[in-house]
Amino acid sequence: MSLGPFEELVLASTSSARRALLDGLGLPFRVVAPEVSEDVVAGTPPQHAVAMLAERKARAVYSRFPRALVIGSDQLVALLGQTLGKPEDAKAARAQLGSLRGKTHEIHTGLCVVGAGFVETEVDTAKLTVLPLSDQEVDGYVATGEWKGCAGGYRVEARGQAIFQRIEGDRAAIQGLPMQRLTRMLREAGVQFF
Numbered sequence: 001m002s003l004g005p006f007e008e009l010v011l012a013s014t015s016s017a018r019r020a021l022l023d024g025l026g027l028p029f030r031v032v033a034p035e036v037s038e039d040v041v042a043g044t045p046p047q048h049a050v051a052m053l054a055e056r057k058a059r060a061v062y063s064r065f066p067r068a069l070v071i072g073s074d075q076l077v078a079l080l081g082q083t084l085g086k087p088e089d090a091k092a093a094r095a096q097l098g099s100l101r102g103k104t105h106e107i108h109t110g111l112c113v114v115g116a117g118f119v120e121t122e123v124d125t126a127k128l129t130v131l132p133l134s135d136q137e138v139d140g141y142v143a144t145g146e147w148k149g150c151a152g153g154y155r156v157e158a159r160g161q162a163i164f165q166r167i168e169g170d171r172a173a174i175q176g177l178p179m180q181r182l183t184r185m186l187r188e189a190g191v192q193f194f
Helices: 016-023 046-064 090-100 135-143 159-163 171-175 179-189
Strands: 008-011 068-079 082-084 104-115 118-130 164-168
Touching: 008 016, 016 171, 046 068, 046 104, 046 118, 068 090, 068 179, 082 090, 090 135, 104 171, 104 179, 118 171, 118 179, 135 159, 159 164, 171 179
Parallel strands: 008 068
Antiparallel strands: 068 082, 068 104, 104 118, 118 164
16 A cells, blocks of 8 residues: 555545445545635536635645545535535425425535646546435424535435435445546546555
């Protein structure tokens, strides 16, 4: 195991789901909050927005750790061209889940890896179909609190698994970090896993 020309690996995120996914690789890494604005110009397509935000986060942390290889990621949920961000409160989470029930939506996950002489950004898109949930089921799920900090108002790796009829795509990407893409990018940057 070697980080190649980099002194350390840094995850530019405080997401517990992203941290758990990266832990699975067995590489030592540091977690650093990116502390950047997540605002994008209205009307920016979700795929472009997540790529831009992932790169913004990675570059912000890289500017503080210039000898590191930095991983940035961001997610947006899109339903019929409308972007759903992180709900501000239970009422907003209820509205988001209500709009998703019985429909198929997309999760776009942006990934950016930045280090000295290396920058790569990609977007993973998955499709999820929510069951035609009753109002009682929506209220029950919102009461779990899992919606907090989650685009679309749900957390697919926890109790939220029970709200889906179908999931198409990279499960790790849906949880916040497209691991197949990430391991390829890390290898391209010179990281050796074994």
